[in-house]
Amino acid sequence: MNNNDNKVTRRKFIHDSAMVAAGLSSFLHGCKSNEEKELNAADPNAQGKAQKPEYPQVPKRKLGKTGIEVPSLALGALFNLVENQTILEKCFQWGVRLWDTAPDYAGENSELGIGKFFSKHSDARKKLFLVTKASDAVTINDVENALQASLKRMNTKYIDIYYIMDRKAGSGYVGHGLSDPAKLTDDLRRWVESAKKRKLIRFFGFSTHKNMAKCLAAAAKLGWIDVVMTTYSYRIMQDNELQDAIQACHKAGIGLIAMKTQGRPQEKIETKEDKKLAGHFLQKGFTEGQAKIKAVLQDKRFSSACVGMQDVSILAQNVAAVLDKTNLTKQDMETLKEHALATCSGYCAGCAYICDSALPDTPFISDIMRYLMYYNSYGDRNRARNLFAKLPSGIRNKLLRIDYTHAETRCPQHLPIAKLVAEAVRKLA
Numbered sequence: 001m002n003n004n005d006n007k008v009t010r011r012k013f014i015h016d017s018a019m020v021a022a023g024l025s026s027f028l029h030g031c032k033s034n035e036e037k038e039l040n041a042a043d044p045n046a047q048g049k050a051q052k053p054e055y056p057q058v059p060k061r062k063l064g065k066t067g068i069e070v071p072s073l074a075l076g077a078l079f080n081l082v083e084n085q086t087i088l089e090k091c092f093q094w095g096v097r098l099w100d101t102a103p104d105y106a107g108e109n110s111e112l113g114i115g116k117f118f119s120k121h122s123d124a125r126k127k128l129f130l131v132t133k134a135s136d137a138v139t140i141n142d143v144e145n146a147l148q149a150s151l152k153r154m155n156t157k158y159i160d161i162y163y164i165m166d167r168k169a170g171s172g173y174v175g176h177g178l179s180d181p182a183k184l185t186d187d188l189r190r191w192v193e194s195a196k197k198r199k200l201i202r203f204f205g206f207s208t209h210k211n212m213a214k215c216l217a218a219a220a221k222l223g224w225i226d227v228v229m230t231t232y233s234y235r236i237m238q239d240n241e242l243q244d245a246i247q248a249c250h251k252a253g254i255g256l257i258a259m260k261t262q263g264r265p266q267e268k269i270e271t272k273e274d275k276k277l278a279g280h281f282l283q284k285g286f287t288e289g290q291a292k293i294k295a296v297l298q299d300k301r302f303s304s305a306c307v308g309m310q311d312v313s314i315l316a317q318n319v320a321a322v323l324d325k326t327n328l329t330k331q332d333m334e335t336l337k338e339h340a341l342a343t344c345s346g347y348c349a350g351c352a353y354i355c356d357s358a359l360p361d362t363p364f365i366s367d368i369m370r371y372l373m374y375y376n377s378y379g380d381r382n383r384a385r386n387l388f389a390k391l392p393s394g395i396r397n398k399l400l401r402i403d404y405t406h407a408e409t410r411c412p413q414h415l416p417i418a419k420l421v422a423e424a425v426r427k428l429a
Contacts, residue, residue, distance in 0.1 A: 057095030064255030081113020181218030233263035290321035
């Protein structure tokens, strides 16, 4: 791309991206399958209605040694599904039937929305792969109670994958995922065995976007972790420690699901680096987001990419990307790598142990970076503020008085941590 290409306007990029998305997704409409017929048949109110266009199904991949195949594209259901049943219906129709939720997503309204879907489509449950998490659970008894509450909210008798999360007694803080493998205790293992015997869960694991390599490496040695969902994107593919841990899990037969595949999605295309990346893939016939998903799924160790898709148009683009059989070239992957290196100072890679060791009295820096990403890049401002509010008040009250120099010096991404923390306090407090 020459200098004149870099001067292309943001309006043109948006227009071109929309044209590419329309071209890649147009073939989705009018294609025949039995899936929408099944969905309508499960709805007693659908009888007598004209059949809507039916769609092809996203391909499936084996999930580790579980013996199960799952869709290669999964729905990250972080939003209010009570008010957005359409996205569930469209996901079902296109075969995006791995739904990942949690009790604290949209203040329980994600799980409640799935329960509402099952109340309308009772036969759909056996065709879906459902994932939720033990949010706000400190003790093993809390884990059991959290599971029972999720089952009730979602109007189901079992969960396909149940994830454990960080639990810090007395702190008022519950992490969104696992960051400390020491929490994978024998007591937890015994509870997992019990829950499986009672047929409340089929598989067990954890999600992680903080200290991912250490958590994955530990899971590979345990023998009782079935599935791990980890942050994985074009940005952190170059991390050798993470790659070794992923390979260890793959060799151990642990199913792997990728999340946060966009590597800090951007609402605007502004910088020279952003324009170069978007322009490269528009010329290839992909949007930037589609290319990022394809890059992750070219790693065959991963069974699925879990993506937050609140909008049907985004769902259509991502389905089109997964159905398209074109592989990214070596040059495509190099372009993604170059962009990651050029923009790394704006992305937290989740290596929290580095910040934690530099700032032992403030062990929440990577969490704050993630909340700021939710606010700035995802546009999920309420969730960002709610998560920030769950940090211990003693930590929140001193964030602007801390010297972050040591952490900034050690940060592999060279993040301006002090500046970003100040921005987070200003926007989230």
